[in-house]
Amino acid sequence: MPEILSHIGNLDLLKRPKTAFLCSSKTTSRDILKSFDWATSVPKDSCIISGFQTKLEKDVLQLLLKRHIPVIIVLARRMYKVLPAEMQSAIDSNEALIISLSHLPRNSKQSARVRNKYIINIADKVVFGALDTSSSLANLTKDAEGIGSCTISKRNNQS
Numbered sequence: 149m150p151e152i153l154s155h156i157g158n159l160d161l162l163k164r165p166k167t168a169f170l171c172s173s174k175t176t177s178r179d180i181l182k183s184f185d186w187a188t189s190v191p192k193d194s195c196i197i198s199g200f201q202t203k204l205e206k207d208v209l210q211l212l213l214k215r216h217i218p219v220i221i222v223l224a225r226r227m228y229k230v231l232p233a234e235m236q237s238a239i240d241s242n243e244a245l246i247i248s249l250s251h252l253p254r255n256s257k258q259s260a261r262v263r264n265k266y267i268i269n270i271a272d273k274v275v276f277g278a279l280d281t282s283s284s285l286a287n288l289t290k291d292a293e294g295i296g297s298c299t300i301s302k303r304n305n306q307s
Contacts, residue, residue, distance in 0.1 A: 150249045150266050154227040157238075157245035161220050164195040168271035170264060170288075171204045172280035179278035180204060186275065187211040197271055199224060199263050201255065204278055213238050223248040224255045224263035257284065264288055 167190075171183065187208045190196065197220040200209040212219055213234050221235070227248040231239065238244035249266060250259045261284060268274055268288055279286060 149269055150262055152247045153249060153251060155245060155247045156227065156231070158218075158242045159245060160242075161195050161218050161245045162270070164218070165272045166195050166197045166220065166270060168267045168274040169196050169198045169205065169208060169277060170267065170274065170285055171202045171208075171277040172283040172285050173202045174280045174283065175202075175204050175278040180207070183208055183277035184211065186277065188215070190215070190217055192217065194218070195220065197222060197267050199260065199267065201260065208277065210234070213243075216241070216243055218243045220244070221246045222263050222267055223250070224259035225250055225252050260284075261288075 169186075171179070183204055184207070188211060190212065192215070195218045196212055198205050198209070199222050200206055200219075201224070209219065209221070219238065221244065223246065225248065228235075228246070231246075235244060235246065239246070249263055252259055264285060265288060276285070276289070279289070
């Protein structure tokens with residue numbers, strides 16, 4: 149398992165039961181609606197862990213932050229130099245932890261794979277908000293099977 153190279157925020161969130169939220173980058177309107185429904189129904193005492201990298205993951209992050217649901221953001225790149233305002237507010241409220249697993253200046257496919265595998269390995273439950281079976285994320289579903297996973301929306305890419 150990769151080492152946390154840097155962090156900002158509430159490390160105690162790592163001790164809580166965590167639900168991973170992961171999405172393929174290719175999504176449909178159905179994926180978006182179902183993921184938004186999921187995010188608005190997450191219990192207040194939950195802790196959600198994700199890379200929050202895809203567009204849908206970022207949108208779900210905004211919903212979670214507005215609801216004051218604790219989040220753990222796992223970066224596949226080096227730590228932010230300046231935090232976005234909404235993340236700083238969550239950090240200040242002890243509702244967020246940002247961890248970096250890489251010294252790379254930008255995400256790479258390899259660092260994203262390592263990040264997603266790390267997220268699945270430390271999560272107690274995994275939710276796939278959108279899963280394109282041709283995506284690299286689909287290869288990680290086997291890792292999630294033993295810890296209780298559910299897929300909100302899964303489809304085969306026919307292109």
